[in-house]
Amino acid sequence: MTATAPAPSTARDRAAALLPRLALVLAALLATLFTAAAPATAHAALTASDPKEGAVVATAPAQVTLSFSEQVAMGDDSIRVLDPRGKRVDTGELRDMCSGSTVRYGTALHSGLPDGTYTVAWQAVSADSHPISGAFTFSIGAPSATSVTLPDRQAGGGPVGIAYGIARYAAYAGFTVLVGGCAFVLACWRRGAAQRPVQKLVLRAWVTLTAATLVMLLLRNPYTGSGEFADAFDLGGLKAVLETKTGAALVSRLLLLGAAALFIAVLFGSYARRQADAGAAEGTDGGKSADKADDTDKAEGTHKTEGADETEGADETEGADEKDTADLFFGLCIGGSVVASGIAATWALSEHASTGIQPGIAMPADILHLLAVAAWLGGLAALLVALHRVPGIERDAVRRFSRLAFTAVLVLAVTGVYQSWRQLGSWTGLTGTEYGRLLLLKVGLVAVIVGIASISRRWTARLAEAPAAQSVEEPVEEPAKAAASSGVSRETSKTPAKAPENPEVPEDPQRAAQLARQRAAVRNARERQARDADPNRAGLRRSVLAEAGVAVALLAVTTLLTSTEPGRTVAQETGRAAGATTAVPDRAVKITLPFDAGGANGKGSVRLQLDPGRVGANTLHLWVESPDGNPLDIPEIKVAFTLSAKDIGPLPLVPERVGPGHWSASGVQLPLAGEWRIDVTVRTSEIDQTTVQKTVKIG
Numbered sequence: 277m278t279a280t281a282p283a284p285s286t287a288r289d290r291a292a293a294l295l296p297r298l299a300l301v302l303a304a305l306l307a308t309l310f311t312a313a314a315p316a317t318a319h320a321a322l323t324a325s326d327p328k329e330g331a332v333v334a335t336a337p338a339q340v341t342l343s344f345s346e347q348v349a350m351g352d353d354s355i356r357v358l359d360p361r362g363k364r365v366d367t368g369e370l371r372d373m374c375s376g377s378t379v380r381y382g383t384a385l386h387s388g389l390p391d392g393t394y395t396v397a398w399q400a401v402s403a404d405s406h407p408i409s410g411a412f413t414f415s416i417g418a419p420s421a422t423s424v425t426l427p428d429r430q431a432g433g434g435p436v437g438i439a440y441g442i443a444r445y446a447a448y449a450g451f452t453v454l455v456g457g458c459a460f461v462l463a464c465w466r467r468g469a470a471q472r473p474v475q476k477l478v479l480r481a482w483v484t485l486t487a488a489t490l491v492m493l494l495l496r497n498p499y500t501g502s503g504e505f506a507d508a509f510d511l512g513g514l515k516a517v518l519e520t521k522t523g524a525a526l527v528s529r530l531l532l533l534g535a536a537a538l539f540i541a542v543l544f545g546s547y548a549r550r551q552a553d554a555g556a557a558e559g560t561d562g563g564k565s566a567d568k569a570d571d572t573d574k575a576e577g578t579h580k581t582e583g584a585d586e587t588e589g590a591d592e593t594e595g596a597d598e599k600d601t602a603d604l605f606f607g608l609c610i611g612g613s614v615v616a617s618g619i620a621a622t623w624a625l626s627e628h629a630s631t632g633i634q635p636g637i638a639m640p641a642d643i644l645h646l647l648a649v650a651a652w653l654g655g656l657a658a659l660l661v662a663l664h665r666v667p668g669i670e671r672d673a674v675r676r677f678s679r680l681a682f683t684a685v686l687v688l689a690v691t692g693v694y695q696s697w698r699q700l701g702s703w704t705g706l707t708g709t710e711y712g713r714l715l716l717l718k719v720g721l722v723a724v725i726v727g728i729a730s731i732s733r734r735w736t737a738r739l740a741e742a743p744a745a746q747s748v749e750e751p752v753e754e755p756a757k758a759a760a761s762s763g764v765s766r767e768t769s770k771t772p773a774k775a776p777e778n779p780e781v782p783e784d785p786q787r788a789a790q791l792a793r794q795r796a797a798v799r800n801a802r803e804r805q806a807r808d809a810d811p812n813r814a815g816l817r818r819s820v821l822a823e824a825g826v827a828v829a830l831l832a833v834t835t836l837l838t839s840t841e842p843g844r845t846v847a848q849e850t851g852r853a854a855g856a857t858t859a860v861p862d863r864a865v866k867i868t869l870p871f872d873a874g875g876a877n878g879k880g881s882v883r884l885q886l887d888p889g890r891v892g893a894n895t896l897h898l899w900v901e902s903p904d905g906n907p908l909d910i911p912e913i914k915v916a917f918t919l920s921a922k923d924i925g926p927l928p929l930v931p932e933r934v935g936p937g938h939w940s941a942s943g944v945q946l947p948l949a950g951e952w953r954i955d956v957t958v959r960t961s962e963i964d965q966t967t968v969q970k971t972v973k974i975g
Contacts, residue, residue, distance in 0.1 A: 321344065322343070322398075322410055323345050325342050326340070326382075328923075328924055329414065329948075332945045332947060333414065334928060335416070336385065336389040337385060338384065338387075339382045339383060340355065340366070340382055340385065341382035342355065342380065342382065343379060343380045344379040344380075345379070348381075348400040348402050349403075350398075352369060352370045354381070354398060355370065357385060358395045358397070358424045359389070359390075359394055360392040360393055360424070362422075365385055366383045366385055367384045367385070368383070369383060370383060381400075392417070392419075393413050393422045395412075396412055396414070398411070401522075402631070418943070419943070436498045436499050436503050439505075440491075440499045441836075443491040443495065444488070444835055445831070446487070447489060448834065450482070450486075451646070452653050453480075453484075453650075453658075454478060454654065455616045455619070455647065456652070456654010456656070457654055458478060459650070460658035460677060460680075461474060461478075464677040464680060465662065465669065465670070466551055466605070467673075468669070469551050471665075473661050473662070473666060475548075477657065478540060478658075479540065479544075482533065489530055494508045494514070496517045496523060497514060500517075521625070521626050526622070528622050532622070533619070535611075535618075536615050539612055539615055547601075547605070550600075550601045617647065620646040620647055621643055629695075638695065641691045641695060642695065645691040647687075648684040648687040648688045649688065651684040652680075653827045656824055657827075659677055660817070660820045664817060678733055685726065699711065699715075700715070711840045714840060717833055718833045718834060718837060721826055725823050725826050728823045728826065731819045732820055732823065735815045864885050864887035865885070865886040866885050867970050868881055868883050868884075869881060869882045869884065871956075872966065873960040873961075873966040874964050875961055877908065878961075879903055880901055882898055882968070883898070883901065884896070885897040886972075889974060890974065891949050891974060893944065894944040897938070898913060898915070898938070898956070899938055900913065901937060906937075909937050910960050911961070912957075914930055914956075915955065915957075916954075916957075918952065918953045919948060920953065926955065929944060946974050949974055950974060952971065954972060
């Protein structure tokens with residue numbers, strides 16, 4: 277006798293089977309694209325330095341100091357000062373000069389530095405765990421050529437940054453599915469604890485989160501430092517990472533994942549067995565009710581007392597089992613909530629929520645936000661797996677998840693609005709910053725998911741209204757009937773209705789493998805037939821799959837959002853830059869300064885021309901004239917430039933005499949834009965001297 281395998285699945289079935297794989301591919305692509313788009317920008321920013329960027333100082337400073345908008349972590353090698361030849365001229369010792377709300381660090385310089393242009397390169401880790409870096413130059417005496425090349429790679433970029441970003445995405449995805457899957461089982465579908473597909477989903481999420489956390493811990497040192505993968509196994513660097521807030525958060529997450537492993541073992545162990553036994557008992561009681569009635573009629577009352585005792589004992593045992601199950605369920609809910617909140621807190625205590633304004637409110641709000649995301653999107657993943665792999669999922673479970681998802685969306689809306697206000701600060705930040713644009717994209721994706729969810733709710737309502745006859749839970753068929761309905765040949769269907777418990781396995785290995793494949797095909801066909809028996813359930817499965825696909829993109833945007841500089845910080849920096857920017861002249865600055873030094877020939881005027889009158893190198897011309905407009909040759913003239921708003925200057929300058937009443941100087945460096953005060957000192961004799969001044973705008 278030969279057996280015929282079921283007919284090949286249709287193109288629609290093959291497409292449905294490919295959809296989960298396509299979702300995984302989409303997740304990987306989005307993670308790569310979003311993490312490779314740009315290095316992570318950070319919450320803290322450099323707000324000031326001494327000397328200023330591009331400044332020209334008359335004498336060598338004793339130290340270089342940097343001020344930041346928020347607290348940062350720096351080491352002895354975080355600030356490096358290089359001379360024009362690229363040689364370090366700092367002592368290598370970091371000075372902590374923080375006081376109150378002022379965040380300032382510095383390093384001392386060696387004495388006797390010659391004139392020239394010096395480069396300051398710095399690197400730090402902001403309070404929200406993101407690395408920041410930068411470089412600028414200043415000059416002593418006068419600018420000079422320098423052989424130092426400013427670094428073109430930002431901290432947190434390169435291949436290490438991409439790998440770290442992918443690990444961050446995997447961690448968020450693992451947390452979402454882990455917490456959401458467990459919440460789905462406990463809050464919506466307790467019988468799901470005994471279902472293998474749901475168990476596999478949650479276990480894989482736990483493994484993903486654990487592996488991603490370990491990768492982030494190892495890559496943390498090169499991510500915030502050298503950018504080289506080889507430094508991932510540097511024990512000294514790993515020790516330094518463990519002493520930081522982010523390192524402590526990652527280690528705490530690993531410890532909490534150990535507790536989560538115990539929770540999963542209980543949920544899918546003893547609790548799952550209790551649920552399986554309860555389900556089996558319900559099925560057995562329904563199937564044997566008629567037999568029990570017949571046996572009771574034949575008993576003739578002779579054993580009524582014994583039957584009553586047995587019934588009472590069974591009721592007591594059943595009541596004790598139910599109480600134990602209820603206690604176990606309560607313990608799982610409390611323990612799971614604590615562990616899930618703890619894992620969420622490892623993000624809230626080390627990233628954006630821990631810095632900025634109102635951290636005491638922002639951190640609990642961030643924890644609630646993460647838990648709501650997990651309950652919604654992670655529960656959605658569990659529901660998708662159940663609809664695809666477990667045809668017998670109860671309709672009430674789907675309805676309970678619909679209510680859970682609605683509550684989660686409300687929590688997301690409240691906490692999301694607060695976090696948006698806190699991170700943006702203004703409507704301008706919503707449209708004028710990268711953080712705001714990503715936030716708008718996230719809101720758009722949430723709106724799309726909510727729209728698809730409304731379709732899912734309509735399918736759910738149809739499930740609830742469907743008559744019991746359409747239930748997908750069908751009685752177990754006899755082996756012969758199942759084979760016949762699955763496309764097995766007539767010869768095979770002639771086998772007895774009661775198949776032997778241990779069918780004979782052919783001795784031929786190829787024949788045995790072929791038989792195993794045929795049995796698997798029959799089993800899959802039966803599962804597919806049961807799964808597709810209810811058109812409403814099939815429609816719900818398609819809409820949930822669409823929700824999950826958009827959720828993958830939403831999670832990628834959220835990952836990128838957590839590593840982007842908040843709009844409020846960007847707006848503050850833009851405001852400071854705008855305050856320092858002044859009108860830029862379209863031509864050279866030309867001013868006339870009358871003077872009166874006293875004595876003979878002590879009166880006159882100075883015509884000054886600064887070309888081009890912009891930041892950087894300028895050419896200065898001075899013409900001294902008598903009251904009648906003729907050139908006035910005086911013994912000496914000096915000029916000084918001062919930018920009071922930035923505490924720059926006075927920058928002294930002694931021009932060279934070009935001719936009678938005419939002096940000039942080239943290469944006059946003005947490092948920053950702003951309101952510059954020009955002081956001109958005129959000496960008309962050995963004892964007669966005066967200083968005149970005027971403020972001009974340099975752009």
